[in-house]
Amino acid sequence: MNQSNLNLLKSQIDIDNLPKHIAIIMDGNGRWAKKRFMPRTFGHQEGMKRVVDIVEASTILGIEHLTLYAFSTENWKRPNTEIDGLMKILVTYIRNELDRIIENNVRIHILGDIAPFPQIVRDEIEKAIGETKNNNGMDLNIALNYGGRAEIIKGIKDILKDFELGRINLEDIDDQLFSQYLYTKGQPDPDLLIRPSGELRLSNFLLYQVAYTEFWYSDILWPDFYEDKLYEAILDYQKRDRRFGGI
Ligand code: IPE
Ligand code: IPE
Numbered sequence: 001m002n003q004s005n006l007n008l009l010k011s012q013i014d015i016d017n018l019p020k021h022i023a024i025i026m027d028g029n030g031r032w033a034k035k036r037f038m039p040r041t042f043g044h045q046e047g048m049k050r051v052v053d054i055v056e057a058s059t060i061l062g063i064e065h066l067t068l069y070a071f072s073t074e075n076w077k078r079p080n081t082e083i084d085g086l087m088k089i090l091v092t093y094i095r096n097e098l099d100r101i102i103e104n105n106v107r108i109h110i111l112g113d114i115a116p117f118p119q120i121v122r123d124e125i126e127k128a129i130g131e132t133k134n135n136n137g138m139d140l141n142i143a144l145n146y147g148g149r150a151e152i153i154k155g156i157k158d159i160l161k162d163f164e165l166g167r168i169n170l171e172d173i174d175d176q177l178f179s180q181y182l183y184t185k186g187q188p189d190p191d192l193l194i195r196p197s198g199e200l201r202l203s204n205f206l207l208y209q210v211a212y213t214e215f216w217y218s219d220i221l222w223p224d225f226y227e228d229k230l231y232e233a234i235l236d237y238q239k240r241d242r243r244f245g246g247i
């Protein structure tokens with residue numbers, strides 16, 4: 001899309017009705033590479049460039065929370081070479097982008113358990129969290145070794161621990177309290193969930209948080225997901241009538 005069409009599209013967005021929280025299942029890297037007779041990792045590399053673009057576009061637009069699904073608890077089923085490639089790409093992303101992320105006042109959070117990741121990857125992630133923790137612009141949540149079910153089970157265990165320690169009573173446990181035991185604690189539920197690549201499923205993403213989230217699907221593969229697609233999704237979201245069970 002050329003710049004003037006892009007500006008036209010962007011100008012249609014109602015800035016007063018932006019989704020506060022956008023979540024994206026970044027899918028289709030492998031198929032994008034396969035179409036080009038290239039290894040899957042090539043698709044992940046191109047996908048990383050779209051992460052840079054979409055993070056930038058989201059901060060400029062004024063999105064408050066952006067959650068990106070980068071590696072699921074089920075993705076360990078993939079060949080080691082692909083997993084290694086993804087880890088390297090993650091490290092490269094942080095090394096290349098941290099300065100710009102800090103400049104843009106973005107705060108990095110990780111959703112998921114990174115303990116099984118190689119030390120070098122964890123060091124890089126911890127550094128990114130530490131160096132951005134005082135920023136107060138957009139929250140960038142990166143879901144790594146994330147699974148919605150694992151998150152809910154962890155929440156239940158942590159609640160039980162606090163119950164045993166006498167920190168909470170049974171009557172205290174409600175929707176709001178439970179949210180504080182999830183990786184997204186302190187952040188609103190996603191308003192908009194975007195899934196490219198043509199798959200119409202959640203793949204274990206934010207199971208608890210998406211109760212009233214608006215979905216937007218597209219056949220486009222993630223490496224082709226330029227900022228115009230983000231604007232399209234937001235414009236579509238702005239036409240929705242969110243009733244939350246009301247009339
Ligand atoms: C990227 O897309 C998602 C990750 C797990 C990193 P895929 O690697 O799932 O690509 P497809 O779905 O096989 O095309
Ligand atoms: C979901 O994509 C996980 C990420 C995007 C990180 P998958 O490619 O793993 O999902 P399935 O296997 O098609 O459901």
Ligand code: MG
Pocket residue numbers: 027028029
């Ligand atoms: Mg996939």
